[in-house]
Amino acid sequence: MTIGIIGAGSIGTALARRLAKTGIPAILSNRRGPDSLFDLVAEIGGAVRAGTRQDAAAQDLVLVAVNWPKLSAALSGLPDCGGRIVVDANNPIIAPPFQLAELHGRLSTEVFADLVPGARVVKAFNHLPAALLAADPQTAGGRRVLFLAGSNVAAKAEVGSLIERLGFHGIDLGLLTEGGRAISIPGGALAIENLIRLD
Numbered sequence: 472m473t474i475g476i477i478g479a480g481s482i483g484t485a486l487a488r489r490l491a492k493t494g495i496p497a498i499l500s501n502r503r504g505p506d507s508l509f510d511l512v513a514e515i516g517g518a519v520r521a522g523t524r525q526d527a528a529a530q531d532l533v534l535v536a537v538n539w540p541k542l543s544a545a546l547s548g549l550p551d552c553g554g555r556i557v558v559d560a561n562n563p564i565i566a567p568p569f570q571l572a573e574l575h576g577r578l579s580t581e582v583f584a585d586l587v588p589g590a591r592v593v594k595a596f597n598h599l600p601a602a603l604l605a606a607d608p609q610t611a612g613g614r615r616v617l618f619l620a621g622s623n624v625a626a627k628a629e630v631g632s633l634i635e636r637l638g639f640h641g642i643d644l645g646l647l648t649e650g651g652r653a654i655s656i657p658g659g660a661l662a663i664e665n666l667i668r669l670d
C-alpha cells in the first residue's frame with residue numbers, strides 16, 4: 472500500500488521519514504507542487520516520492536497534515552474519498568499567533584470529516600511534536616506510543632497496523648467523542664504525553 476501525504480511540513484515530513492525507514496512507499500505533496508519537493512524526497516530516500524495533492528489523495532490511506540486555516544483549501548476540489556482511509560493529524564490551532572480555531576462546540580476531527588466526504592476518518596499522529604514523530608520509535612527500552620481514535624473499526628485496524636509497522640505501539644482509544652477528545656490539542660488529557668510501552 473502506498474501512503475498519500477497531504478502537507479509536507481513538520482508532520483508530513485516526519486511521517487515520510489518513518490515510512491522511508493520502513494520501506495513503505497509514500498507520495499508526499501504540498502501546496503507549491505512536486506517540483507518544490509524533489510530535494511526533500513531525495514534527502515528522505517526510501518520509497519518516498521513527490522506528487523500532487525491529487526496523487527496523494529488517490530491512495531487508499533491518506534494522511535493530512537496542514538495548518539488548520541489552510542485545510543479547507545488543501546482538501547477542496549478533490550474527488551469523493553470513496554471509502555478511503557483519511558488520517559487527521561491536524562490540531563485546530565492558528566499559528567501564529569497560536570490561537571484556538573472556532574469550532575462551534577464540535578471536535579476538530581468532526582469539522583475535518585466534513586472536508587473529506589466519503590472518507591473513513593481516523594484521528595492519529597497529532598498528539599506529539601513532529602520531532603518525536605520523526606525520531607526512532609524504539610527507544611528507552613520500549614516503543615513510543617501513538618494513539619488513534621475513530622468510529623470505523625476496520626479503518627482503525629489499518630491505521631493501527633501501519634503504526635505498528637512503523638515501529639510505534641498503537642493504542643486504540645475508541646470513538647472520537649471518547650479517545651479523540653483525550654488526544655485533542657489543546658486540552659486533551661493525553662496531549663503531548665510522550666509515553667513508552669516497555670518491551
Ligand SMILES: NC(=O)c1ccc[n+]([C@@H]2O[C@H](COP(=O)([O-])OP(=O)(O)OC[C@H]3O[C@@H](n4cnc5c(N)ncnc54)[C@H](OP(=O)(O)O)[C@@H]3O)[C@@H](O)[C@H]2O)c1
Pocket residue numbers: 477478479480481482483500501502503504524536537538539541544545546560561562563564596597598599600601602
Ligand atoms: N508541528 C508539530 O509539531 C505538530 C504536532 C502535531 C500536530 N500538528 C498539526 O499538523 C498540521 C501540520 O502542521 P505542520 O507543523 O506540519 O505544518 P507546516 O510545517 O507549516 O506545514 C504545512 C504544510 O501544509 C501544506 N499546505 C498548505 N496549504 C496547502 C494546500 N492548499 N494544499 C496542499 N498542501 C498545503 C504546506 O505546503 P507549502 O509549504 O507548499 O505551503 C506545508 O507543506 C497542523 O494542523 C498542526 O496543528 C503539528
